[in-house]
Amino acid sequence: MVNVLPDIRWPGFRVGLPEDHPGFRISDDGSVRTGFAADPSLVSFGGHDPYGNPASAADPGSLGTPDASDGGVYPATDRAGDPIVGRPPSQDPARWTSNPAASRYVNASGNPSSISERFGPFLADVRDFSARLEALRAPPTSTVSGRVRLGAIASVQAGALPQALRAVRDRHPALDVEVSLDDSDKLLVELKAGRIDAAVLVRPQSGGSSRLSWQNLGSQPFVLLAPPGTSGTSAHELLRRLDLIRYDTALTGGQIAARYVAQLAPRARVAMEIRSIDAIVAMVSAGLGVSIVPQPRKALLDAHGVRELRLKGGPTRQIAFVRRRPDAANRNISAVYSAVAAAYA
Secondary structure (H helix, E strand, C coil): CEEECCCCCCHHHCCCCCCCCCCEEECCCCEEEECCCCCHHHCCCCCECCCCCECCCCCCCCCCCCCCCCCCCCCCCCECCCCCCCCCCCCCHHHHCCCHHHCCCCCCCCCHHHHCCCCHHHHHHHHHHHHHHHHHHCCCCCCCCEEEEEEECHHHHHCCHHHHHHHHHHHCCCEEEEEEECCHHHHHHHHHCCCCCEEEEECCCCCCCCCEEEEEEEEEEEEEEECCCCCCCCHHHHHHHCCEEEECCCCHHHHHHHHHHHHHCCCCCEEEEECCHHHHHHHHHCCCCEEEEECCCHHHHHHHCCEEEECCCCCEEEEEEEEEHHHCCCHHHHHHHHHHHHHHC
16 A cells, blocks of 8 residues: 655646645555545545445455544545556446546446446456457358469369369359369479469379378279270270270370280270370260270260270279368368369269
8 A cells, every 4th residue: 555645746646636635545456545634644545345335444355445543534536547458447436426427437337347346347357358268269250262273184174173163153252263274294293383273183103292282082993985886895805806096195094094905905906096085085986996094974975975894903093182281271272172072072
């Protein structure tokens, strides 16, 4: 507890005090006790409890403090203002609940927990902290927006990608997806160079670079395509009788198919080598030969009337979604991945 008799030149330390009675006391709770004795040496200090009752002179636990020797008990006119938050730690209800407009510090009329209770402001701060903590615990509501540069191989663009892009547009209208077409090997080069953000491609049989983040979408089997009306159910027989329309061996899928043909029918006659699966289907439909390719979409085969033969123990290829490892948690790229994965489900 501190008794203060400030110099008359310090008006900032005489909040609410009469000019002719500058003496006041700052108690442990930060409240101010004013005195109204003619002689400053006989200043009497008084106050009220949190609910407006006169404080007992012998009660040091209330907002008031033990009175001075002359026995006078007077209401405190103001409390010490907190220099940080700009408001006093407590208010005297005996004065300010009856005339709140007279106090420049009143901040909650008629509420003892914020006007007069000793720990009212502290409890308010605790409630505010609790509310902020709950807000931090709440799940984030970040909006997916911006741009994702997505690379894809041709068979993906003609297969699952349209459905995936439609899902992205419906779920995340603020997210733009820029699609580029290329082979798997070239897409990996573009991804590592940072020119695209992600790709849907054929995963290398070695598993792929550990510096990238890989997510498998599905395994695609290779099949044999035969012209409409041809007889025979054996791939070996058809490869022996008809010319081979070879899937481009510059591609990962073409290399897988070529290795299988070399094992099954090493003397197969190669009539042509084509890069596009759609073009291969058209050639087979015209009766120009047979081909072993990754399984095309059913609608394409039905449109051309091409026969599809399953290969017993035949090869497969793994379609994967890949991005750079530092982007593994990127919300925009993850939104695109979710849509692509759903299209393959």
